Structures are given as C-alpha cells and as structure tokens.
Amino acid sequence: MVKTVSAAEARAHLGDVLNGVYYTNEPVAVQKKGKTVAVIISPEQFARLQKEDAEKDARDWAAIEQVQRANAHEDPDAIMAEVTAVVEEVRRERHERQSR
Numbered sequence: 536m537v538k539t540v541s542a543a544e545a546r547a548h549l550g551d552v553l554n555g556v557y558y559t560n561e562p563v564a565v566q567k568k569g570k571t572v573a574v575i576i577s578p579e580q581f582a583r584l585q586k587e588d589a590e591k592d593a594r595d596w597a598a599i600e601q602v603q604r605a606n607a608h609e610d611p612d613a614i615m616a617e618v619t620a621v622v623e624e625v626r627r628e629r630h631e632r633q634s635r
Contacts, residue, residue: 539564
C-alpha cells in the first residue's frame with residue numbers, strides 16, 4: 536500500500552519524506568483535499584519507468600513501421616478514406632451509447 540501524506544505535511548517534513556522514499560524505495564502520494572496531486576518515487580523507480588516507457592515506445596514504433604511496410608503499395612488517399620469511415624462509425628456508436 537502506498538503511503539499518503541497531505542501537501543502541508545509533505546511541505547513541513549519534505550526532507551523526511553524524501554529520505555523515506557530514497558531509503559525504502561516506497562512511493563509517497565501527496566494529497567490536497569483528499570485528491571492525489573503528486574507521487575514521489577525513488578530514483579530507481581523513476582529509472583525503471585523511463586526504461587519501460589522507452590521500450591514501449593520502441594515497440595510502438597516498430598508496429599507502426601511494420602504497418603507502413605505492409606501498406607506501402609496502397610494509395611494513401613484510399614487508406615485515409617477507410618480510416619476516416621471507421622473513425623466516424625466508432626464515433627456514431629459511442630454517441631448512440633451515450634444517448635441512451
């Protein structure tokens with residue numbers, strides 16, 4: 536479970552909060568009026584998140600490039616028309632669900 540502190544408490548005891556995060560690797564959620572407005576994480580957790588984001592970005596770009604290669608022979612205008620039609624259909628379905 537993530538430790539939670541108020542913004543006022545975090546401000547008053549910032550050094551202690553930072554030391555706790557650094558030495559325990561446990562994140563601390565900072566709240567204002569009961570709403571989480573920030574989360575303090577350790578440098579190791581931050582590095583891991585950055586690495587995971589970079590890996591995800593690389594996978595995403597690889598998938599995009601694969602689709603581009605697979606459709607290199609297609610007419611870009613025809614693809615745009617097809618994508619536009621599908622997007623409009625999804626929007627209509629979503630609008631119908633929200634109207635109920």
